[in-house]
Amino acid sequence: METLECIKTRRSVRKYLDKPVEWDKITKILDAGRLAPSAGNLQNWKFIVTRKDNIKTKLAEASFQQKWMEEADVHITIVAEPEKASQFYGTRGERLYTIQNCAAAIQNMLLAANDQGLGSCWVGAFDEDLVRRALKLPEHVSPQAIITIGYADEKAEMPIKKRIEHVVYIDKWWGRGITERTRGYTSDMIKETIKNTKKALGRVKKRLLKY
Secondary structure, X not given: OOHHHHHHHOOEOOOEOOOOOOHHHHHHHHHHHHOOOOHHHOOOEEEEEEOOHHHHHHHHXXXXXXXXXHHOOEEXXXXXXXXXXXXXXXXXXXXXXXXXXXXXXXXXXXXXXXXXXXXXXXXXXXXXXXXXXXXXXOOOOEEEEEEEEEOEOOOOOOOOOOOHXXXXXOOXXXXXXXXXXXXXXXXXXXXXXXXXXXXXXXXXXXXXXXX
């Protein structure tokens, strides 16, 4: 899959088929995470792969009872090693660079999953202590996220995204000019945004009519 197409078509999937994911695909996803950039090339992360139902249940419960997580064939928990970053970069390394490193690895894995025809979801809402117990984590590491992976049983719609001129400044805060520099590209984005907005409003209307 072409890179930008992979980025545009990635979705957060919360419904999965009862179909196992091939280990070859899981390995490619993990390798994509391994190849992510990190501050000072510290690579201060570890990836824990979970397929056992009893542990997936514990992770779903730790994630504030998000039971849908149990449907996914695979959970990958991204665990940080903050002390490694602290040794070189102090508090900033521990509290910021570590999170950024893991986030880069997570996004790589999400895209690798999509590239192989798999659904995935980045879960960041969980009780850290419960995740520690479920995975028997030592005190010096910190769970950053859980990625659910499996064959999707839903076609998630593209959520409404802000237009490029609403999120990009030129040279300074509030520096304008992106519309003129990307006239054709922005025009296409406006058309796509209008289409997606209409779809979203249609879904809202259907939900309101139920009540």
